[in-house]
Amino acid sequence: MIEIKNITQAYGRNKVLDDVSFAIHDSAVTALIGANGAGKSTLLGVITRLIPYISGEVYIDEHEIKSMKTKEVAKKVAILKQTHHLGVRVAVQDLVEFGRFPHCGGRLMDIDRQKVEESISFMDLDNIRDRYIDELSGGQRQRAFIAMILAQDTPYIFLDEPLNNLDIRYSVEMMKIVRSLVQDLHKTVIVVLHDINFAAAYADYVVTMQDGKIVSHGKVDEIITKNKLDGIFDYDFNIIEHQGRKVCLYFDSNEKDSLA
Ligand SMILES: Nc1ncnc2c1ncn2[C@@H]1O[C@H](COP(=O)(O)OP(=O)(O)O)[C@@H](O)[C@H]1O
Numbered sequence: 665m666i667e668i669k670n671i672t673q674a675y676g677r678n679k680v681l682d683d684v685s686f687a688i689h690d691s692a693v694t695a696l697i698g699a700n701g702a703g704k705s706t707l708l709g710v711i712t713r714l715i716p717y718i719s720g721e722v723y724i725d726e727h728e729i730k731s732m733k734t735k736e737v738a739k740k741v742a743i744l745k746q747t748h749h750l751g752v753r754v755a756v757q758d759l760v761e762f763g764r765f766p767h768c769g770g771r772l773m774d775i776d777r778q779k780v781e782e783s784i785s786f787m788d789l790d791n792i793r794d795r796y797i798d799e800l801s802g803g804q805r806q807r808a809f810i811a812m813i814l815a816q817d818t819p820y821i822f823l824d825e826p827l828n829n830l831d832i833r834y835s836v837e838m839m840k841i842v843r844s845l846v847q848d849l850h851k852t853v854i855v856v857l858h859d860i861n862f863a864a865a866y867a868d869y870v871v872t873m874q875d876g877k878i879v880s881h882g883k884v885d886e887i888i889t890k891n892k893l894d895g896i897f898d899y900d901f902n903i904i905e906h907q908g909r910k911v912c913l914y915f916d917s918n919e920k921d922s923l924a
């Protein structure tokens with residue numbers, strides 16, 4: 665289990681995380697939602713120890729992350745950052761092999777090769793394993809990055825806006841992959857999403873953030889309500905139910921009249 669206790673982080677006078685506390689549910693998908701600048705990426709960075717924090721504690725399986733070695737952290741948590749620039753030209757297979765670095769330090773053993781093969785196969789990348797990352801479609805590239813994360817073989821996976829630049833079909837495919845990480849591989853996944861409907865349809869739990877604070881945390885049905893969302897996004901939502909699922913309508917219901 666991952667527990668975050670009273671985490672505060674600031675840049676100069678700007679408090680970006682303000683006394684954040686919550687526990688992440690194991691073997692579930694938790695969607696983290698909130699407006700731009702709410703502190704979502706910073707929170708993920710803190711939990712994965714990429715970003716320092718001023719006060720508070722983060723426990724991964726009861727170990728405070730400041731007391732853990734970098735390698736140990738990398739065996740527990742993997743993160744797909746919001747923007748990932750590689751800087752070098754790599755093929756899919758090389759990228760996936762990078763995921764084994766915390767385990768083998770760059771010298772692949774049999775177990776590492778096996779994990780790489782499993783990840784390539786799970787993400788259906790076999791026939792494009794030799795292609796360069798920069799030559800792939802957005803959806804294929806994102807699958808390759810997820811395969812790298814899978815090869816890292818961590819129980820906890822953090823995905824920061826994995827649907828960025830993906831069209832609807834690839835977005836749905838990505839969310840199905842996220843679900844299968846939990847259902848088939850028993851991972852714990854935290855995913856930052858902008859589309860509330862993807863959160864409503866594919867997450868088990870939702871955490872909402874505003875101005876560096878956690879505002880609410882609960883099951884999808886408890887959080888995807890007009891009452892809770894309007895304040896978070898400073899917007900007048902219209903939420904309907906379709907086939908037992910909540911659906912958020914983003915358009916302004918008066919818009920048609922005013923444009924006519
Ligand atoms: N390295 C940094 N230096 C200064 N301010 C930062 C830095 N990173 C993030 N911030 C600020 O922290 C706030 C939260 O950012 P971020 O965590 O990226 O939010 P989100 O991911 O929810 O959009 C923003 O106001 C942003 O400008």
Ligand SMILES: [Mg+2]
Nearest residue numbers: 704705706746
């Ligand atoms: Mg962000």
